[in-house]
Amino acid sequence: MVRKPAAKESTSNVSRDELLKYYRDMLLIRRFEEKAGQLYGMGLIGGFCHLYIGQEAVVVGLEAAAKEGDKRITSYRDHGHMLACGMEARGVMAELTGRSGGYSKGKGGSMHMFSREKHFYGGHGIVAAQVPLGAGLAFADKYRGNDNVTFAYFGDGAANQGQVYETYNMAELWNLPVVFVIENNQYAMGTSMKRSTKSTTLFGRGEAFGIKGEQVDGMDVLAVKAAAEKAVAQCRAGNGPYILEVMTYRYRGHSMSDPAKYRTREEVQKMRDERDAIEHVRDLLLTGKHASEDDLKAIDKEIKDIVNDSAEFAKESPEPALEELWTDIYAEEKSA
Amino acid sequence: MATEILMPALSPTMEEGTLAKWLVKEGDTVKSGDILAEIETDKATMEFEAVDEGIVGKLLIAEGTQGVKVNTPIAVLVEEGESADAAPAAKAEPTPAAAEAPAAAPAQAAAPAPAPVVDQSPDWPEGTPMKTMTVREALREAMEEEMTRDDTVFLMGEEVGEYQGAYKISQGLLDKFGPRRVVDTPISEIGFAGIGTGAAMAGLRPIVEFMTFNFAMQAMDHIINSAAKTLYMSGGQMGAPMVFRGPNGAAARVAAQHSQDYAAWFAQIPGLKVVMPYSAADAKGLLKQAIRDNNPVVFLENEILYGRSFEVPDLEDFTIPFGKAKVVRQGRDVTLVSFGIGMTHALEAAEKLAGEGIEAEVIDLRTLRPIDYATVIASVQKTNRCVTVEEGFPVCSIGNHLSAYIMENAFDYLDAPVINCTGKDVPMPYAANLEKHALITSDEVVAAVKKVTYR
Numbered sequence: 155m156v157r158k159p160a161a162k163e164s165t166s167n168v169s170r171d172e173l174l175k176y177y178r179d180m181l182l183i184r185r186f187e188e189k190a191g192q193l194y195g196m197g198l199i200g201g202f203c204h205l206y207i208g209q210e211a212v213v214v215g216l217e218a219a220a221k222e223g224d225k226r227i228t229s230y231r232d233h234g235h236m237l238a239c240g241m242e243a244r245g246v247m248a249e250l251t252g253r254s255g256g257y258s259k260g261k262g263g264s265m266h267m268f269s270r271e272k273h274f275y276g277g278h279g280i281v282a283a284q285v286p287l288g289a290g291l292a293f294a295d296k297y298r299g300n301d302n303v304t305f306a307y308f309g310d311g312a313a314n315q316g317q318v319y320e321t322y323n324m325a326e327l328w329n330l331p332v333v334f335v336i337e338n339n340q341y342a343m344g345t346s347m348k349r350s351t352k353s354t355t356l357f358g359r360g361e362a363f364g365i366k367g368e369q370v371d372g373m374d375v376l377a378v379k380a381a382a383e384k385a386v387a388q389c390r391a392g393n394g395p396y397i398l399e400v401m402t403y404r405y406r407g408h409s410m411s412d413p414a415k416y417r418t419r420e421e422v423q424k425m426r427d428e429r430d431a432i433e434h435v436r437d438l439l440l441t442g443k444h445a446s447e448d449d450l451k452a453i454d455k456e457i458k459d460i461v462n463d464s465a466e467f468a469k470e471s472p473e474p475a476l477e478e479l480w481t482d483i484y485a486e487e488k489s490a
Numbered sequence: 491m492a493t494e495i496l497m498p499a500l501s502p503t504m505e506e507g508t509l510a511k512w513l514v515k516e517g518d519t520v521k522s523g524d525i526l527a528e529i530e531t532d533k534a535t536m537e538f539e540a541v542d543e544g545i546v547g548k549l550l551i552a553e554g555t556q557g558v559k560v561n562t563p564i565a566v567l568v569e570e571g572e573s574a575d576a577a578p579a580a581k582a583e584p585t586p587a588a589a590e591a592p593a594a595a596p597a598q599a600a601a602p603a604p605a606p607v608v609d610q611s612p613d614w615p616e617g618t619p620m621k622t623m624t625v626r627e628a629l630r631e632a633m634e635e636e637m638t639r640d641d642t643v644f645l646m647g648e649e650v651g652e653y654q655g656a657y658k659i660s661q662g663l664l665d666k667f668g669p670r671r672v673v674d675t676p677i678s679e680i681g682f683a684g685i686g687t688g689a690a691m692a693g694l695r696p697i698v699e700f701m702t703f704n705f706a707m708q709a710m711d712h713i714i715n716s717a718a719k720t721l722y723m724s725g726g727q728m729g730a731p732m733v734f735r736g737p738n739g740a741a742a743r744v745a746a747q748h749s750q751d752y753a754a755w756f757a758q759i760p761g762l763k764v765v766m767p768y769s770a771a772d773a774k775g776l777l778k779q780a781i782r783d784n785n786p787v788v789f790l791e792n793e794i795l796y797g798r799s800f801e802v803p804d805l806e807d808f809t810i811p812f813g814k815a816k817v818v819r820q821g822r823d824v825t826l827v828s829f830g831i832g833m834t835h836a837l838e839a840a841e842k843l844a845g846e847g848i849e850a851e852v853i854d855l856r857t858l859r860p861i862d863y864a865t866v867i868a869s870v871q872k873t874n875r876c877v878t879v880e881e882g883f884p885v886c887s888i889g890n891h892l893s894a895y896i897m898e899n900a901f902d903y904l905d906a907p908v909i910n911c912t913g914k915d916v917p918m919p920y921a922a923n924l925e926k927h928a929l930i931t932s933d934e935v936v937a938a939v940k941k942v943t944y945r
Contacts (some may be wrong), residue, residue, distance in 0.1 A: 188522060192541045195498030197560055202502065225692070259725035268724035275691055275728070280715050286681050287716060290688015295646070297670065297694060320681025357591070374569065406539075411501035413534035426523065428649070482726035483760050485784035 170444040179294025180210035206234035208405035211431035215378025226306035230265035243464035255471030282315035292332035329394035344416040357399035367397030606864040615893030628770035632777035646673040683709030690730040692900035700736035735789035749918035753880035757858040770800035770835035775810030813860035821849035828879035829855040839935035874905040884912040892907030906942035
């Protein structure tokens with residue numbers, strides 16, 4: 155396999171344990187998503203289902219810069235974000251199958267999942283709505299005077315929604331501790347970036363509002379992590395928002411029902427062969443003698459077991475009781 | 491172990507498809523992500539990828555086959571040195587939930603009428619001293635008291651701070667609470683409504699002021715999709731305890747884009763609470779209640795009412811519960827149901843009718859979600875006639891909904907059809923005479939009452 159080396163391999167400061175963690179976390183997302191695709195094909199998952207395969211290094215690299223109490227919010231392509239912040243594979247998969255064991259008791263589905271415990275604020279189905287919501291989460295941290303940061307993820311498609319720019323303006327005006335993470339996978343559903351804007355970069359649009367930012371190689375988890383640490387440090391220090399435009403690629407269609415006629419099979423194959431983020435870390439582990447083939451096989455097996463277990467759980471978890479139709483519409487008591 | 495590859499569902503609605511083309515042949519080695527076949531659905535031709543690794547042992551369905559049902563085995567994948575015949579006999583997969591016939595849950599007829607258990611207890615204790623106050627002052631006091639009581643409550647919106655409020659509702663709040671809690675925003679309704687909702691999801695209690703609700707249309711997505719639905723979509727884990735407030739409805743001579751009553755729009759949404767007060771006491775008690783409520787509350791004020799004075803209880807703290815209408819005037823001949831500025835016309839009409847010997851009972855709904863049906867039904871059971879009064883458009887109005895509810899739950903008590911008095915079914919015109927004609931008037935209410943009382 156021919157791999158293009160990343161611009162600069164910054165492995166010197168990375169420990170074996172870190173590399174293994176990134177490998178494991180990215181592999182979990184990929185295998186989970188493959189399984190979700192399979193269950194969708196079997197009719198066990200309904201509706202829309204947007205897979206994260208190919209983009210794993212983005213969220214794993216960002217999470218490497220997070221600390222307890224940091225918040226995250228994203229779009230409907232959200233399974234990877236949930237796994238990366240420590241939510242259980244079982245609960246995510248069971249939500250995909252619409253069962254009572256899911257994070258939203260089966261009432262949210264693929265696009266609408268949340269975890270108060272892991273500070274994951276969704277899972278939002280309306281393109282770009284999560285951007286001001288994310289700034290609002292950061293507003294709350296600033297209001298309370300802590301040093302937590304919010305990661306607000308959105309895609310290159312969402313970057314053309316007006317509310318993103320209203321949010322940029324207020325986030326910078328109020329120095330909100332929010333990292334805007336643009337996951338630029340280069341296709342807004344079927345529309346390539348070239349066909350939707352004459353901007354050459356998306357992070358550059360922040361300049362108009364005084365927000366600093368940069369473009370990052372999103373197929374290199376170490377590069378993402380390094381950029382994330384810089385962005386987070388700026389936000390924690392009270393120096394307002396930061397934009398990371400993370401260049402990535404999704405191997406699968408926009409959703410399960412995407413005939414993928416807007417790009418060639420060769421283009422996809424080339425990315426998989428030359429730039430795959432998981433293969434990259436695998437190479438680093440092997441060539442750096444941090445792990446043997448057998449070590450990695452053991453991890454592969456461990457991940458496969460987690461994913462299979464989640465699928466079994468998601469099939470066996472009962473459908474929500476019919477009474478659930480009528481719960482959680484209103485919160486009951488008023489505040490003290 | 492050999493595994494069967496099943497005909498996949500490739501869209502939310504696909505039940506069967508055409509196996510257009512095989513891209514592998516028997517004996518080929520495949521790995522996860524390789525394209526196995528092209529499958530045609532009713533919408534598109536799609537590539538179907540392998541999930542597992544293995545060798546294609548057998549192709550079970552010939553290419554070109556139409557009408558292949560989802561979940562039919564189409565090929566067998568084997569491991570090295572294994573025969574395709576080792577494939578398990580097509581075992582009956584548990585029927586996937588999605589394909590199951592919907593559980594027999596016959597659409598229930600609308601919930602039976604609650605026996606009208608009417609709560610008309612006084613809103614404050616008998617003998618409470620009263621003070622005269624405008625609606626504007628009442629709203630300001632409500633916010634001031636709640637912001638003093640709870641540090642998580644803050645106000646955001648256009649001109650709420652340094653300008654002291656476009657309609658002076660927030661006058662003095664910046665001086666008292668500072669810019670941390672009285673946040674001036676740029677003119678960015680969808681942006682600040684979204685930021686406010688996010689802050690609420692994180693546990694703060696924002697009061698988001700729209701300079702008028704006409705501008706809230708820009709923020710509709712966050713009010714409905716983000717604020718109202720999150721509690722449900724998260725299985726009860728998090729919601730948006732917040733208030734969206736501002737003037738709603740026609741002011742005077744500001745024409746179509748600035749003159750609209752959104753009561754019926756918001757009242758339709760499960761997950762929202764909707765309040766539309768008329769008097770200053772209700773404005774204060776209900777706004778305090780709204781700020782304390784753990785749900786998103788749409789609080790519809792009215793510019794024309796801001797300057798009107800009413801008696802307000804002189805109490806350190808009082809709230810008015812949601813879902814409790816107020817019988818403002820007792821009567822035996824007809825029930826007038828209204829809310830917000832509609833109450834002006836209902837009360838005026840009742841006064842005129844009294845002069846002609848018709849005693850109207852006037853009910854102020856005060857909250858539109860939840861609605862106090864019991865008080866309405868109990869009154870209709872007494873008067874046997876009902877006229878609703880509101881400023882909004884006639885189609886799918888609050889009055890339409892009440893008419894349907896009364897018909898379902900008190901049909902036998904009605905001596906006449908319910909009449910809905912509403913604004914006219916036209917965009918608000920600018921010309922003074924046309925505007926006057928577009929709005930509901932007390933004379934129209936009087937005429938409607940005469941019709942239902944056959945006078």
